[in-house]
Amino acid sequence: MVVMLIIGILAAVAIPNFVAAIKSAKEAALKEDLHVLRDAIDSYTMDKNKAPQSLDDLVQNGYLKEIPEDPFTHSRETWVTASDDTYADLDQTEPGINDVHSGSEEVGSDGQPYSTW
Secondary structure, X not given: OHHHHHHHHHHHHHHHHHHHHHHXXXXXXXXXXXXXXXXXXXXXXXXXXOOOOOHHHHHHOOOOOOOOOEOOOOEOOOOEEEOOOXXXXXXXXXXXXXXXXXXXXXXXXXXXXXXXX
16 A cells, blocks of 8 residues: 555656656747748748748748648648738738748747747
């Protein structure tokens, strides 16, 4: 009985730490994916003198091998793209993507939703 109690106490301590470690790893993967995607968008925009119209443009033109999977939604289709006139000084004729965010509605360890990272 004492052994079972000790195992239960150890499990009660270890499981929350394990869950926190998994969330931390997913957050690190999301930050890296966002950095890679944003860097590819910027490179495409500077090289082509126009912003990409979709994330698929980055793959088709060789800026990415493939669109990464969002670690929280487990999908390549849930990335939320943003566009505005940030690159208007480049004489673009069509608006395009200038930022990307996670499609997850979960809240990060910093208290901000992943969709705002």
